[in-house]
Amino acid sequence: MEQEILKKWQINVIDFVFSKDELNNFYLTGGTALAGYYLYHRISDDLDFFSFNNFDSMSIHAVAEELRKIIGADKARFSKLYDRNQFYYMVGGEELKIEFTKYPFKQLERAGNFKGVIIDSEYDIAVNKLITITDRFDPKDFVDLYFLLQKYPLEKLQEAVKIKFNTKLDPITVGSSLAKVKMIKALPKMVKPLTIEELKEFFNLEARKLSPLVIS
Template structure:
């Protein structure tokens, strides 16, 4: 769907009645393929756990699995048989541990970006069954992945880290120990500076499902940054529970 078309209908109509139906069809096919791929990232967080924003893409991971490409090929074969298609000319990337493509179906006007990743071996928390998908990543692992991605961190990642901090109890010292198992050189100072650098324009670009002002959000981010720098317990969850 073109951007102009998307702007003529409400966000809820675009996502709930269109894109999320497209996502659900894909999730059902991936489930039926029976691979160990699990759903992670922003869509897992926003649709399975917190429902704080709308999310566009589907991210499927395994960890250090030599059969990764066989799993992806099986899923793509299932999707093709169900009438889905994609271009290898536009939006398609393939490497030994990564595959990305933009999926299309004749019943839907918009495309759906799929990412498949054979991630590092380190994984934290349990993969669980949710109402969204039978193999959904843990919030803890999603958190460490988002912190690990500091040098490509987007406003959506900062918003997601904020939402995790509102809802979960954890210690930043432990989170950064986990992060360093995945990526060396990620330091609390760097992450806190990136998070505190979010602009109001970036905040307002988020497709929110919940009400939150930028002033409230920025106050919370400053608290997260302070806790992160001191490797303390996540204080935002304690405050939100009062």
């Protein structure tokens, strides 16, 4: 199924990254990992590779140059934000992003191994998505969390955030973050059916469930 979700350039990059011994501490995570290997629910473009361990930046830049050739990029640029090494490639007018990040938070569940491709667990991605949604507004995070909450109760993810990040998400923070669903004007390219109205109704209900906890 991942072959139907992932684009050819993504498959080529993923296969290349996990063929390199110097990158054996990395795992694929984020929306593309979720869509391409677990939920098959939407199209996702970015590739996010995380490592719990430190890594050599020079090696990453060397890999990035090889990736440029594999992708066939016309142009490339680099951006560093804290421990996030972000590489942007222009291909036929489209900008593609590949990220290599030091992520110092231990996974709650063992990563999956899909024919040699190491993928963050669905549960860990769900926990990451919840804390992410309190830090930024991006419609695709709401879409991902919508499908994840069909399997993982919100309360369970809140408890997991506390364990993984040593951060307690209070009901006001979570509720106000979920209420931002009203700002969504368009959804990412979907594979599974979902409308904006369904998304808003779902998260408005989840936010209302938190109201008694805020009052108490």
